[in-house]
Amino acid sequence: MGQPMPYPVEPMLAVPGELPSDREQYGLEVKWDGIRALVHLDGGMRVTGRHGADYTRRYPEISGFGLKSAVLDGELVALDQHGRPSFLRLQRRMHLTDPEPAMLELYPITYVPFDLLYLDGTPLFDLSYRDRRALLDELDIGAPPYFPGESDLLSATYEQGLEGVVAKRLDSPYRSGVRTPWWIKVKNLTTREVVIGGWKPGKGRRSGGVGSLVLGVFTDEGLTYVGHVGTGFTDTVLDELYALLRPLEIPRSPFRNQVPWRNRWVRPDLVGEVAYTMWTDEQRLRHPVWRGLRPDKLPAEVTL
16 A cells, blocks of 8 residues: 555745756756645645645636646646736636636636656655656646756746746755755746735825835844835725725834834735835835735745
8 A cells, every 4th residue: 555645735945046057957947927836636636825725615627637646736827818827817816715607717727737746655755856757747737848957948938028937956855845945946027025014095096095005024123114015006906905904904013113104004914025126225125016915925934
């Protein structure tokens, strides 16, 4: 008899960085702009995210791939009309715990598998990335290819408007729940998670609602202000943020440092993602643009 299927499995995580100098030791994958998810197949199907979050009912269109017993690691993505991952489209689905058929049709989700951790009674965590990928490719379930580290995949993703690549050591095992330099995420766009600590009321067209968000990250001293973001929103997104933030309001600032302007303060429970050009010398985000909420992230994980 084989070994029982592990459940749930925490994903192995990459560190941010640049392409390694010994590129021949790595395989490059496209970095998918979505939500990390593990698919557990054992007579039925369960889809989980980080910290065991259950996504099964949220994404009913994800199939079992014709496999009897397996654990897959991959990404949930929403593709636009050009076949590129759209985080904005994904936002329309990620908060729906039981989506209606109309939403499934308007914003379908695709699962992109890129690792195989368990198959038919055999755990594969200690196999090398090269060997796990070979087994995954043999299953013929639509796993995207990976490329030698000396390829120009990073340039190709930039030209196609994709987020970047992940460089994975060919000899690396899988270490569940560990952030390891064996995997390096190399981004074309600089993005990061931020914690919402407040909001500034809007003016003009945004009057009566959210004008901008007050952003922070956690340091040893507590929640630290790193800037405001007031661009990258649609009217629908602003309405949704207003509905989420109002119940979280508190009378005092949650930030340990001074924040400019008069703001409405909230409990730092929500995590979002922004793109930005650089950090200033004062540790502020320069020209941040809102990309969306990240319900798959915990506020305590968002550090400087």
